[in-house]
Amino acid sequence: xxxxxxxxxxxxxxxxxxxxxxxxxxxxxxxxxxRLQRTADILGISELLERKPRQLSGGQRQRVxxxxxxIRNPAVFLFDEPLSNLDAKLRxxxxxxxxxxxxxxxxxxxxxxHDQVEAMTLADRVVVMNKGRIEQIAPPEELYQHPTTRxxxxxxxxxxxxxxxxxxxxxxxxxxxxxxxxQVLGVPAxxxxxxxxxxxxxxxxxxxxxxxxLSDGPATLEITAGLVEPLGMETLVHFNLAGEACVAxxxxxxxxxxxxxxxxxxxxxxxxxxDAESDQVLG
Numbered sequence: 550x551x552x553x554x555x556x557x558x559x560x561x562x563x564x565x566x567x568x569x570x571x572x573x574x575x576x577x578x579x580x581x582x583x584r585l586q587r588t589a590d591i592l593g594i595s596e597l598l599e600r601k602p603r604q605l606s607g608g609q610r611q612r613v614x615x616x617x618x619x620i621r622n623p624a625v626f627l628f629d630e631p632l633s634n635l636d637a638k639l640r641x642x643x644x645x646x647x648x649x650x651x652x653x654x655x656x657x658x659x660x661x662x663h664d665q666v667e668a669m670t671l672a673d674r675v676v677v678m679n680k681g682r683i684e685q686i687a688p689p690e691e692l693y694q695h696p697t698t699r700x701x702x703x704x705x706x707x708x709x710x711x712x713x714x715x716x717x718x719x720x721x722x723x724x725x726x727x728x729x730x731x732q733v734l735g736v737p738a739x740x741x742x743x744x745x746x747x748x749x750x751x752x753x754x755x756x757x758x759x760x761x762x763l764s765d766g767p768a769t770l771e772i773t774a775g776l777v778e779p780l781g782m783e784t785l786v787h788f789n790l791a792g793e794a795c796v797a798x799x800x801x802x803x804x805x806x807x808x809x810x811x812x813x814x815x816x817x818x819x820x821x822x823x824d825a826e827s828d829q830v831l832g
Contacts, residue, residue, distance in 0.1 A: 550618060550626075550627045550628075550629065551611075551614050551615055551617075551618050551626065551627070551628045551629065551631045552614065552629055552631070553629050553630040553631060553633055553634060554634065555602070555610045555611060555613070555614045555634075556614065557602040557610060557613060557614060557617075558602075559601065559602050559603060560601070561601070561602075562598065562599055562600065562601060563594065563597050563598050563599070563600050563601075563602070563605070563613050564585060564589075564598040564599065566602070566613055566617055567585060567588060567589075567598075567613060567616045567617050567620055568581050568584075568585055568620065569617065570617065570620070570621055571584065571620060571621070584620050585598070585620065588616045588619050588620045589616065591619070591650065591653065591654075592612045592613075592615060592616050592619070592650075593612070594609065594612050594613065594616065597609060597613070606639075607634060607635050607636075607639060608635060608639045608642065608643055611631055611632070611635065611643055612646075614631070615631075615647075615650070619650075619654070623656065624656070624657065625656065625657045625658070625659065626656055626657070626658040626659070627658075627659050627661075628647075628658065628659070628660040628661065628662075629661050630661055630662055630663065631643075631647075631660075632644065632662075632664075632667065633662075633663075633664075640667075644667060644670060644671060647671060648670065648671055651671075660672065665704055665705055665706075665707065666707060668689070669689040669692075669693070669705070670689075672688075672689055673688065674686060674687065674688055675687065675688070675689055675692055677692065677700070677701050677704060677705070679700045684697070684698050684700050684701050685697050685698065685701045692705045693705050693706060695830075696821070696830055697829065697830050698828055698829060698830060699712070699753070699755075699823055699828035699829075699830070700828070701830075702755050702821055702823070702830060703755075706757055706758075708758050708785065708796045708798070710755045710756065710757050710758075710821070711755070711756045711757070711758065711793075711795045711796065712753050712754070712755050712793070712823075713728055713729055713753065713754045713755075713756070713790065713791075713793065714729050714751060714752075714753060714754075714825065715727060715728055715729070715751075715752055715753065715754045716749070716750070716751060716752070717736070717744045717745070717747050717748045717749070717750075717752060718748070718749070719748060723735070723736065723738075723741070724736040724741055724744050724745060724748070726744070726754060728754075728770065728790065728791070729790065729791035729792075729793065730790055730791040732770055732771065734768040734769075734770070734815060734817065735767045735768050735817070736768075736817065737767070737768075737817050737818065739818065740817060740818070740832075743822055743831060743832040744822060746822075746831060747822065747824070747831070750825075751825040752822060752823065752824065752825050752831075753822070753823040753824075753825050753828075754820055754821070754822060754823075755820060755821035755822075755823060755830075756815060756820050756821075757798075757819070758785070758796045758797050758798035759798040760815065760816040760819045760820065761797035761798070761799065761813045761814070761815060761816075762799070762813065762814045762815075762816065763799050763800070763802065763811060763812070763813065763814075764812070764814045765812055765814060766814030766815070767817075768814060768815040768817045769812050769813065769814050769815070770790070770812070770813045770815065771810065771811070771812055771813075772788040772790065772795075772810075772811050772812075772813055773788060773789075773808065773809070773810055773811070774786050774787075774788055774805060774806070774807055774808060774809045774810075774811055775787040775788050775789060775807055776807060777805050777806060777807050779801065779802075779805075781801065782801065783798055783799065783800065783801060784798075784799045784800070784801055784802050784805055785797070785798055785799075786799055786805060786811070788811075797813055
């Protein structure tokens with residue numbers, strides 16, 4: 550098990566921390582030495598074996614904690630939020646190292662985290678839990694593309710999904726969505742069957758920030774930009790729609806400013822429809 554707070558013995562050297570469990574098991578010294586060297590080489594900490602934990606950085610301590618688990622050749626690894634005590638840059642580095650380690654040593658690993666980015670980047674399958682209840686079990690890409698509940702839809706993705714209370718109305722042979730501020734979005738033919746399930750009754754429309762585009766289209770919302778966050782490769786535009794805080798992820802736009810009136814086209818092929826009462830995703 551790899552703990553959040555490393556749980557290293559401060560009076561022991563790195564080497565002694567790693568081999569502590571093997572010594573308790575009375576493993577032969579020659580085998581201990583061989584396992585220690587192989588483990589240190591895998592984790593890139595061979596030059597740290599004589600140091601004490603207080604002489605190590607947070608990332609180095611985490612490697613030592615991983616080494617203590619790795620050297621025992623366990624059937625299952627359990628990582629209990631191992632990166633939460635690290636700064637943002639080091640978390641990204643350690644996340645990459647854990648991923649690479651798992652590729653070299655494909656031991657079953659249970660990884661507990663509150664960080665959905667860690668879950669999405671590290672896991673083969675993710676178990677999303679809410680208040681002790683399992684909401685969905687699926688590979689990362691399936692969780693993103695096909696969430697089954699509002700909690701999962703809102704939790705997976707950063708920034709999170711925008712939710713709007715809508716009503717589906719008939720318009721001749723077509724359907725349209727009435728947004729909470731009165732604006733109307735057209736429903737494409739490919740999604741008519743889905744939205745026909747909730748005609749004339751309340752429903753919830755889920756739109757991911759990246760499924761807005763700065764253009765006109767058959768499904769367009771007029772909004773007033775609030776906070777604008779230029780992030781280099783993308784721009785986040787925060788806005789308010791009928792009292793709901795929303796965000797759109799757009800291509801870099803150096804000319805965007807807060808207070809600007811914008812027309813945002815919605816990719817209706819990728820939105821999600823939810824039942825307003827059960828919070829289940831209908832499609």
